[in-house]
Amino acid sequence: MKFEEIQSYLQRYTEEGKKCFVTSSFQSHSLPLLHMLSRMPFEIPVLFINTGFHFPETLTFRDEVVETFGLKMIDVESLVNRIDQRDQNGHFYFTSDPDRCCYINKTQPLEPFLMAFDVWINGVRADQNANRRNMQTEQEAPHSVTRFHPILDWTARMIHEYAKEHELPRHPLEDQGYLSVGCEPCTRKTDLHDDRSGRWFGMQKTECGLHTDLIKPS
Numbered sequence: 001m002k003f004e005e006i007q008s009y010l011q012r013y014t015e016e017g018k019k020c021f022v023t024s025s026f027q028s029h030s031l032p033l034l035h036m037l038s039r040m041p042f043e044i045p046v047l048f049i050n051t052g053f054h055f056p057e058t059l060t061f062r063d064e065v066v067e068t069f070g071l072k073m074i075d076v077e078s079l080v081n082r083i084d085q086r087d088q089n090g091h092f093y094f095t096s097d098p099d100r101c102c103y104i105n106k107t108q109p110l111e112p113f114l115m116a117f118d119v120w121i122n123g124v125r126a127d128q129n130a131n132r133r134n135m136q137t138e139q140e141a142p143h144s145v146t147r148f149h150p151i152l153d154w155t156a157r158m159i160h161e162y163a164k165e166h167e168l169p170r171h172p173l174e175d176q177g178y179l180s181v182g183c184e185p186c187t188r189k190t191d192l193h194d195d196r197s198g199r200w201f202g203m204q205k206t207e208c209g210l211h212t213d214l215i216k217p218s
C-alpha cells in the first residue's frame with residue numbers, strides 16, 4: 001500500500017471517529033511506517049512494548065527516532081514485576097516458558113489499549129513468515145478493534161529502498177549481524193536469508209503472540 005492509500009485509510013478512520021494507535025519495536029525495518037505516519041496530519045500515539053529485556057541499544061535508538069520524527073511515544077510495561085517472572089526453579093520464564101513470558105510482557109499489557117482504542121496499526125509484512133502471509137489488510141482483534149496492516153504487501157527490498165530514499169537511521173545492532181532485534185535473551189545474530197531466524201533460536205516459536213493471539217482468523 002502506498003503513502004496516499006495509507007493516508008486515505010487513516011482519514012476514513014478519523015472521519016468515523018475512530019481512535020488509532022500504532023505499535024512499534026523500533027527496528028530499522030519499523031522506521032518506514034513510523035516515518036510515513038509522522039508525515040501525515042494525524043496524532044497517532046506510538047506504543048513501545050517495553051518488556052524490560054530489550055538491548056540498551058534499542059532503547060537509545062528508540063529515543064533518537066522519537067525525537068527525530070517528533071513522535072508521541074508511550075512505553076507499555078508489564079503489570080508483573082520482574083522478580084515474579086520466574087518458574088519454580090528460579091529461572092526466568094524466557095528460559096523455561098517463553099510463551100508465558102511473551103504473554104506477561106507483550107500480549108497482556110496491550111489489552112487496556114485494545115479496550116480504549118478502535119484501530120491498531122502495525123507493520124507486519126507478508127514476506128516475514130507463514131503466519132503473516134495469511135493476513136489481510138484489515139482484520140479483527142479482541143474488543144472489536146480493527147487491526148490495520150498498511151505495509152502487509154511491502155517486501156524487504158521496498159523497506160530498504162524507502163529507508164535509503166529518506167535517509168532513515170539504522171538500528172546500531174544491524175551492523176553486527178542482528179537483522180531482527182527483539183528481547184536480548186531471545187535474539188541472536190541472523191541468517192542472511194531469513195531475517196527472523198535469530199529470534200527464539202532453537203525453538204519452534206516464531207511469534208510472540210501479538211500477531212497470533214490478538215487476531216481473529218481471516
Ligand code: SF4
Pocket residue numbers: 051053093094097098099101102103105106182183184185186208
Ligand atoms: S521475546 Fe523472550 S524475553 Fe521477550 S517477552 Fe518473549 S520470551 Fe520474554
